[in-house]
Amino acid sequence: MKFLRNYWYVAAETKEIEPGQILSRKILNESIAFYRTKEGTLNAVQDLCPHRYVPLSLGRVQGDDIECGYHGACFNGKGQCTKIPGQDTIPDKANIKSYPVFEKYNFVWVWMGDPALSDDTSSMPDVFYMHDSDEWDANVGLMESFPAYYELLNDNFFDLSHAQFVHPETLGGGRLSEVFRKTARPGKVSSLAENEEGCVFEVSENKVLTEIHVLDSQLSPFFHQVMGKMKFGQENYEGNLDWLLSIEWHAPCITVFKPFIKPAGAPKDEGFYLSWQANIVTPETESSCHYFYSACQNLALGNDEVNKNLFEAFSFAFSQDKVIINGQTSCLSSYDFTQEELKSRVTFPGDQVTGSCRRVIAKLMAEQERTA
Amino acid sequence: MKFLRNYWYVAAETKEIEPGQILSRKILNESIAFYRTKEGTLNAVQDLCPHRYVPLSLGRVQGDDIECGYHGACFNGKGQCTKIPGQDTIPDKANIKSYPVFEKYNFVWVWMGDPALSDDTSSMPDVFYMHDSDEWDANVGLMESFPAYYELLNDNFFDLSHAQFVHPETLGGGRLSEVFRKTARPGKVSSLAENEEGCVFEVSENKVLTEIHVLDSQLSPFFHQVMGKMKFGQENYEGNLDWLLSIEWHAPCITVFKPFIKPAGAPKDEGFYLSWQANIVTPETESSCHYFYSACQNLALGNDEVNKNLFEAFSFAFSQDKVIINGQTSCLSSYDFTQEELKSRVTFPGDQVTGSCRRVIAKLMAEQERTA
Amino acid sequence: MKFLRNYWYVAAETKEIEPGQILSRKILNESIAFYRTKEGTLNAVQDLCPHRYVPLSLGRVQGDDIECGYHGACFNGKGQCTKIPGQDTIPDKANIKSYPVFEKYNFVWVWMGDPALSDDTSSMPDVFYMHDSDEWDANVGLMESFPAYYELLNDNFFDLSHAQFVHPETLGGGRLSEVFRKTARPGKVSSLAENEEGCVFEVSENKVLTEIHVLDSQLSPFFHQVMGKMKFGQENYEGNLDWLLSIEWHAPCITVFKPFIKPAGAPKDEGFYLSWQANIVTPETESSCHYFYSACQNLALGNDEVNKNLFEAFSFAFSQDKVIINGQTSCLSSYDFTQEELKSRVTFPGDQVTGSCRRVIAKLMAEQERTA
């Protein structure tokens, strides 16, 4: 299985790498040593010393370089070997691979493809300003080495009908599953009027946008509680709600949910975003990924309780997804289904949306192979 | 490695599956979801949703059906897909495999072969009425996923000479090993007179019966204690004992031991069955099995101490067998012996009895392949 | 990967095998049961019963024999089957493999090659008398099944330049790394004068001797503390030291370090051996080894504190090597480098010494294959 390479992937939160420290993380099957100089500059090089094949992450930061912990060879952020102890000349083959890195939105991004193309930052979706803004509180969690093929997580985000069965308490309210299954149609997301119930998904070259409206409904308990507390100063809001949900997927594996709620029939300025939730998945190997999940809110800045409740609701929901995805991974491995067989499974209404994501990736993979 | 399919296998104790609950268990390499409706009806279907390959056992029981925990597809006890949420017609390929199940003797039995032949209940040995009778107390234990190929357990049950070396305290008493090794002969078990020492084994198409008599002997301490307590109201019986042991093996993997003891030379009605011990082995994979072991007694109905002592003696003996079988499994795997090589190992006296069991299975396997 | 066979390997410390006890240990991929009779005689046979493939180490010692724990077959120290219970004649194929064993220097040595050649004890280096002498205290530790290919440990012992980076507190002092890297030259070790700084290594058919002198230096804190306590009765010695280090490597995997220190410029009789350290590596499988490490001293016989300090310093240093070698093993496995690729890695100054060891082994392996 191959990966899409000419993309910026999230490798870490910036705070995971302190000045003078090294972080080892495997991304697209490559072990990378991320290190920060004492002055704060971030570098990323192959986590392997070419001398005796020891992880450089077992060494230490010395000035601008990373020093191997076995016999002291040094490498700078460009992967150039700057020192072989006891020797004056350094052969070219002592140099190692380095990776373009970029810090933005409080994340460390790494470019896994042709360095010459790394100026293209379009795979770093600008939606993430919420992670690095005074106007939002961000609550980020990381599931390192989550044992699943990354497209299974995409499948999970795309098939909204799972919410009713997997997350009845939090994200699964009302007629979401029904509306998703019965009305999803391709089209411009702007074609779905604010007061129109339905679901539209809009596929472009490396993006899928989905807009779904569930109107005049009882949603999950969580939504009614937040509406009650945030708008009416009471424990709960028992009236019906309108739920306008925008979802942005950026190939290959970033999905942002923006659930907007308001009292049923109210004008839009009487409602608010419950949160913006980013799901950032970075493949580690063919069978594992790093999953950064975040819940951002601008309803009550600096309010620890609101932040905590939101993060816990989201973490709890993901713990439910985990059970399902783990089971799925174990079925797929014990039955040894090939990709071909995966295509011939039974199709359900709504699978066209999930399928659109799989097709975008397949097309981009084919393109990558053609130009390789 | 293949398995004998047209057999009823024990899948669980009935009490393992409560009303409204699902039990997942792998049998002959197939993951099966056993579920019981709220009314108590038991069903067994393939533990795999055909939509996205999620274990159905992660879902829930809804009425007569099992509902997938991911997107809510429903399946009835015949494996028919009864609901695809959001869709009116259901394609045939949404149906899944179901398994005939039957509850008898407090066990759940599952038929792993051609459903058309499942009326044949002859592989459900009637000896098991002790598990479901007012006249017996049954004490059942389960070793789930015991890591050994199931025929290694058969080998263990058949070669009685192991008792002297593996179970000196409990089941290994007296001259059992010697009698077994030196006198075992094929024949009608009825040909061994009650007062004759010796061992006879009787092979039929899918059964082997063994009768072994050890007379006028000091047996293991355990036997003398039980004789003392049960018959003479004293801590121990020091006199010699006669031990008449019947063993029934039912292909492929059920073995029942019925040890009868009496004071040496006494008429039969002065003795009693120490217990009836059933060893029910159900292959899980080529390298593991589920092992239900039970110790039933009718000497002191409802007597907790007697039941506890018996069960502990039996559990202890099996913990000793486990050490041996684990070691054997690890040798067989690290030496990578083929079945052919297994046949050419050194043969000991008594191996003809073990061999008879192996040969019955090989013949039934050959038959199965011929008619496949 | 194959191993050098016609060698005496250390299998255990003698005290690991008590009278009447059995020890199972895998050496060069072969599981061996070492047992000692009640009278103390040591034997080594294949740890596998030819009857049903059960480890003999699960059995028990009976007289001069080892008795299988399953059905009681017996084998003597020559591997001859001496008893098949219930049978008078014993077929030849019931015999099993036995191994020449020899106890010397408080170690159990086993011969893994052609028994006819086992008289050649030259692979049992006589340097080990320190382990079995009234004039030395020996402190031996064992790392069983250390997960690394054994030549990686040889590499570690040979490339002294690692000490500065891996063991700054204990064994890595002064200019050792620099002298090693810049001056190492092949030659007679006797050609390095006592008062000459430098490094010479002397390669013979199955041995490499290295002599390295670091003069008039501040060494690691540990060396200065020992010099202070042992010679001047004070906590520390702050003056410079001369360090004369002899290293003997005996193919395939025994390395003895003899570090001698003295106040800088002092005559030799004012100094002492800090210790003699033996590193005895016995391959278990292609990817693991048993590592016996010992620190012997004759400075303060019977002084528990000195022994403890020395052993702890050495154990601590090895725990540092472990981190590096584990990382290396995991890199080598995840990158799947072939041996060919290992040869083409970047070469550093000093690698000629490590290379000399690798080349001796390669040559001996080639010889072994030619004469096989």
Ligand code: FES
């Ligand atoms: S392994 Fe890195 S310098 Fe030797």
Ligand code: FES
């Ligand atoms: S996986 Fe079962 S309904 Fe989708």
Ligand code: FES
């Ligand atoms: S397995 Fe050793 S005697 Fe049977």
